[in-house]
Amino acid sequence: MGSLSAAEPRPGHSWRNPDTWHLRTKLVLATMLLLVVICSVVGTLLYASMDRVLTQQLDAQLAQASHRAAEFGSPSGSAGTRPDPLEARGQGAGTLNARVAEGNVAVGGLISADGKRLSLQQSDAMKLASLPVSSQPPGDNSGLGATTAVDRTLSVGEYRLVAVQTAYGDVVVTGLPLAQKQATLGSLVLTTLLVSLGGLVLVGLLGTWIIRRTMKPLEELSRVAGQVAQLPLDAGEVALAVRVPASAAHPGTEVGQVGNALNRMLDNVAGALEARQASETRVRQFVADASHELRTPLTAIRGYTDMLKMTEPLTEQGTESLGRVESQSQRMTRLVEDLLTLARLDEGQALKLGPVDLTQLLVETVTDQKVIAPDHIWRLELPEEPLEIRADGAKLHQVFVNLLSNARKHTPAGTTVTASVGRSARGEAVITVVDDGPGIPAELQERVFSRFARADQARTTGGGEGSTGLGLSIVEAIVAAHGGTVELTSRPGRTEFAVYLPAA
Secondary structure, three states: OOOOOOOOOOOOOOOOOHHHHHHHHHHHHHHHHHHHHHHHHHHHHHHHHHHHHHHHHHHHHHHHHHHHHHHOOOOEOOOOEOOOHHHOOOOOOOOEEEEEEOOEEEEEEEEOOOOOEEOOOHHHHHHHHOOOEEEOOOOOOOOOOOOOOEEEEEOOEEEEEEEEEOOOOOEEEEEEEOHHHHHHHHHHHHHHHHHHHHHHHHHHHHHHHHHHHHHHHHHHHHHHHHHHHOOOOOOOOOOOOOOOOHHHOOOOOHHHHHHHHHHHHHHHHHHHHHHHHHHHHHHHHHHHHHHHHHHHHHHHHHHHHHHHHHHOOOOHHHHHHHHHHHHHHHHHHHHHHHHHHHHHHHOOOOOOOEEEEHHHHHHHHHHHHHHHOOOOEEEEEOOOOOOEEEEOHHHHHHHHHHHHHHHHHOOOOOOEEEEEEEEOOOOOEEEEEEEOOOOOOHHHHOOOOOOOOOOOOOOOOOOOOOOOOOHHHHHHHHHHHOOOEEEEEEEOOEEEEEEEEOOO
16 A cells, blocks of 8 residues: 655644643643732732731721720719710711710710711610720720720721720720721732732733743654654655754753754664665565576476476376476466566556556456356456546556455355456445455454465465465555555455555
């Protein structure tokens, strides 16, 4: 069958290896994921730190406001009541104050943003009355000291509150709004998110550019490896000229060391291929020369054998021995002719192309085989119209003879051999030879077209005629020279050889 040709880049085709692209994507994603983790950790620490600082500042302001409210006004009147702590000097906008006596809010309110006093709702008063009460040392206005500040949600918003037991026996509640603190933290979160997203985009673009630039030599290595992988290195003359460019094979970098090693390996492989080709050429030349030289002595042997039979009286044993010499010389002659045929095909001998009627050629070949093997059943399946192609008629006749004789030699008497010719769905000419013999062993099917491949004794049951093991090799070589292919399918009870030849 025809060998594959070296792959050539198609116009507009990229040699980028999908594996390299996936690796580059994974590296970029891993970098961005690492940056997301770092930004998350930094953002969390920054948020916690800012929350702590703002809380400390708010607590310091709350301590001062609580101290002013707790110390404001002495009890007056017969009832011993104290004035509204919200009226203490220095209380700013948003400050909340309430005086709790016997578990109830006696007086309370808050200062609005425009300086007006607002009353508390009943639900707010209940929450204020239930706050944990702390004590504050007299004159302590530097901080909350032993007091406990808590956050509560009131009808007017989030507040940080503290309840202090005063020296006059009542409880003063003071609160400051959390809105400014929450707005500051919200701005911090938004800023962190925007900066992180911008950093991710920048790192993604920059990382992609850096990784692509770094991995470009790997793409060169992948391209070269892909080209070499598609070369037909198994047989024939191979021009292994592809190499990694010098820019990707500099030994000063890790990737360059790989490229340099790949170039050295390709040099070694190219040398081995050249040596193999030279050896094959010498062997083929020797076979061709030896075959040419053997034709003369073989012709002489056959001539002297014929002369002895005609001129000399021989005993029965002498006649039998001379017949053995004649049959063996004929067998050797066939082997020499087969070797010469393969040698000419290997040398690329030009075919003698002309119009060939495959239908007529197959009929003639099957008719000859009927005479040689009348103990087989021969059948023909032909199209209604003659099938004509442009080919070398003598070579195709040899293909048909080899396929049919192969079926004859390796199947027992009574085997049905069916030969057919037609066209495939793609318009190719198709010649098939099918027999219902024992089949070809599976281990032999892989090498049946190799030279000197022979069937085992289980299949060679039909014949006293020997086989050179070159027939199917010649079939494959001739079909390949015509630009066609030959295929084999075999199982016990059915063996089929199918030859596909171009219609034109």
